[in-house]
Each structure stands twice: as C-alpha cells, then as structure tokens.
Amino acid sequence: MSRQAFLNRAQETLRTLGSEGLIKPERVIVSPQGAEVEVSIDGTVRRVLNFSANNYLGLANDPRVVEASLEATRRGGAGVGSVRFICGTLGIHKELEAAIADYVGAEAAILFPACFDANGGIFEALLGEEDAIVSDTLNHASIIDGVRLSKAKRYRYAQGDMDDLERQLAAARAANARTIMIATDGVFSMDGYLAKVDEIAALADRFGALIMMDDCHATGIIGPQGRGAAADFGLASRVDVLSGTFGKALGGGMGGFVAGARPTVDLLRQKARPYLFSNALAPGVCGAALAAIHIARGVEGDALRALLFANARRFPVVPNGRARIRIQVSAAHTEAQVDTAIEALRQARAAHT
Numbered sequence: 313m314s315r316q317a318f319l320n321r322a323q324e325t326l327r328t329l330g331s332e333g334l335i336k337p338e339r340v341i342v343s344p345q346g347a348e349v350e351v352s353i354d355g356t357v358r359r360v361l362n363f364s365a366n367n368y369l370g371l372a373n374d375p376r377v378v379e380a381s382l383e384a385t386r387r388g389g390a391g392v393g394s395v396r397f398i399c400g401t402l403g404i405h406k407e408l409e410a411a412i413a414d415y416v417g418a419e420a421a422i423l424f425p426a427c428f429d430a431n432g433g434i435f436e437a438l439l440g441e442e443d444a445i446v447s448d449t450l451n452h453a454s455i456i457d458g459v460r461l462s463k464a465k466r467y468r469y470a471q472g473d474m475d476d477l478e479r480q481l482a483a484a485r486a487a488n489a490r491t492i493m494i495a496t497d498g499v500f501s502m503d504g505y506l507a508k509v510d511e512i513a514a515l516a517d518r519f520g521a522l523i524m525m526d527d528c529h530a531t532g533i534i535g536p537q538g539r540g541a542a543a544d545f546g547l548a549s550r551v552d553v554l555s556g557t558f559g560k561a562l563g564g565g566m567g568g569f570v571a572g573a574r575p576t577v578d579l580l581r582q583k584a585r586p587y588l589f590s591n592a593l594a595p596g597v598c599g600a601a602l603a604a605i606h607i608a609r610g611v612e613g614d615a616l617r618a619l620l621f622a623n624a625r626r627f628p629v630v631p632n633g634r635a636r637i638r639i640q641v642s643a644a645h646t647e648a649q650v651d652t653a654i655e656a657l658r659q660a661r662a663a664h665t
C-alpha cells in the first residue's frame with residue numbers, strides 16, 4: 313500500500329507542477345545540434361531555427377570535431393569501463409588535461425564526468441570545517457550543491473555586490489577561518505553578467521582569500537583566445553580553482569574539468585568523490601574536446617567569437633529582476649536567421665500585448 317501511496321504522491325506533485333506551468337517538456341530533435349534543427353512534432357518533422365543551445369561557437373556538428381571524436385573512438389574503443397585510478401586512464405585523458413590546462417593558463421588540470429561533478433567535488437575535497445566559503449547567491453546549482461557537501465562554513469553575498477562580498481569576507485575573517493574561498497561564476501548564465509574579476513581579486517588579496525571560478529559560460533568565448541572571464545581582465549593567474557565544461561562552447565559534447573596549481577589538482581585526484589567513483593570520460597568525448605580546443609584557441613576561434621558577439625549585440629538583455637526570454641546565439645547563426653528570430657519575437661509580442 314505504501315508503494316501505491318508513493319506513486320499517488322508523485323502524480324500529485326506532477327499535477328501541481330503542471331498547474332504552476334513548471335513542467336519542462338523534452339522536444340525530440342532528429343538532426344544534429346545546430347543553428348537549424350529538425351524537431352519531431354506529433355509525428356511530423358519540422359525544420360526550425362534554434363536559439364536555445366549553449367553551442368556558442370557552433371562546433372557541436374563541426375565535421376572536424378565529429379571526425380576527431382570518431383577517430384578517438386576507433387583508437388580507444390567506446391569506453392574504458394573503469395574509474396581513472398583503477399584501469400581507466402588513457403593517453404587521451406592526459407592529453408586533454410594538458411591541453412585544457414595550457415589553454416586556460418593553469419599549471420595542471422583534472423577531468424570530471426561533467427562540470428556539475430567538478431563543482432560537486434571541489435569544496436568537500438579541498439576545504440574542511442576550519443575553512444569558509446563565500447559564495448555569490450546566483451551561482452550555478454552545482455556550486456550550491458558542492459558547497460552544501462563541504463563542511464566549511466558558508467557565507468553568501470548578493471549577486472555581484474562587492475560591498476556585500478567585503479562584509480561576508482570580514483565576517484569569515486572575524487570567525488577565524490583558516491582558508492577563505494570565494495566562489496563565483498565567471499559569466500552568470502541568466503543575464504550574461506561577467507563577474508567583476510578585478511574587484512573580486514582586490515578583495516581576495518585584502519582578505520587573503522582564494523578564488524574559485526566556474527567558467528562554463530566563458531571558456532572558449534570570453535577573453536583573449538577565449539581563455540576565460542579572468543583572462544579578460546588579465547587576471548587568469550589570480551584564479552586558484554577554475555572549473556569549466558566541454559559541453560558548451562568547446563564542442564557541446566560533455567565532460568568537465570578543474571584547472572589550478574599542481575597541488576590543488578593532485579589533491580582533487582586523491583579526494584574528489586565524483587572523480588574517484590565515476591567512470592572515466594569516453595575516448596570519443598575527449599577527442600571531440602581536443603579538436604574543439606584546437607579550433608577555439610586559433611585564429612578561426614577569433615573569427616567565430618566575432619560572429620558570436622555580432623549576433624549577441626542584436627539581442628538586448630532586460631534589466632535584472634524582470635521576466636525574461638533567454639536567447640542563445642552562436643557563431644553558426646547567419647544574419648538572416650537572426651532576422652527571422654527577431655521578427656518571430658516581434659510577432660509574438662504583438663500577439664500578446
């Protein structure tokens with residue numbers, strides 16, 4: 313009977329979500345990811361414009377990235393069926409760790425199944441109850457979960473509010489925290505705000521704090537050669553723990569990483585639970601990421617970023633706190649496609665006002 317009661321409760325929760333308009337349906341795409349995709353709607357396939365993917369540089373279906381993934385699969389097989397430290401480390405894992413560390417300007421890097429797992433592992437592994445984390449309130453869900461898993465004391469500051477950050481750092485200092493770690497997204501996804509890296513770094517210096525930055529929405533896009541949000545300020549070396557993903561600009565496949573000083577990365581290799589107890593990345597995933605990094609850091613990457621920013625300039629962002637439609641442009645969108653989307657938004661507004 314309690315099993316039936318559980319299922320009834322699940323149905324009830326779903327009904328409530330439905331009545332609040334909070335159900336997230338999954339559209340079935342029957343083509344590769346791109347500026348245009350084919351979706352199956354009630355059994356018919358329609359070609360539609362896509363302004364919703366994190367495929368910022370349009371590399372998800374780039375033939376070179378796809379071929380690199382296939383080639384890595386041919387060489388290394390579908391997967392290793394092991395965590396890294398038992399019998400799951402391939403040459404291509406070490407190659408990708410070296411490539412991403414070099415790209416973001418860090419001494420070393422370690423791969424994770426996803427950036428969600430990277431952020432889930434960082435705080436618990438690196439900090440203890442004598443330490444403190446000072447976290448931006450609008451940080452990604454994975455940072456919030458990661459902070460929860462750690463025994464460190466928690467302080468939160470209002471999104472991008474440097475006065476509040478200063479107050480929370482002072483509070484952590486006053487509580488005699490051994491190590492204080494500031495945690496921030498590099499680019500905040502909802503409004504596209506860039507973290508105030510220069511001010512955060514100045515405060516970190518004043519209070520002797522470390523900086524953890526999640527650069528998922530910046531790696532491959534922001535800063536010289538797309539090296540990230542801190543690199544945009546010339547402060548890449550000031551970030552102590554940098555996490556990121558291969559699931560967005562860098563090919564849209566999957567996989568996360570943490571880059572930093574060698575002792576930090578070495579400690580994560582020994583202590584980070586999502587690294588220790590989850591399967592190693594498949595060779596095909598690594599091959600695609602390597603090819604995407606190669607494109608992103610070269611002159612072609614500069615051209616793709618120029619296209620991306622030209623497209624992004626055509627979509628104004630509404631003031632913070634206001635309801636919003638999130639539109640994600642990529643370098644793969646043509647001007648005509650952006651025109652079509654703007655016209656569709658105009659028509660939708662006209663139909664609803």
Ligand SMILES: *Cc1c(COP(=O)(O)O)cnc(C)c1O
Nearest residue numbers: 426427428452528557559567568
């Ligand atoms: C997308 C995203 C993640 C999750 O990355 P995955 O590799 O898909 O798990 C984490 N943090 C931020 C800020 C993100 O935008």
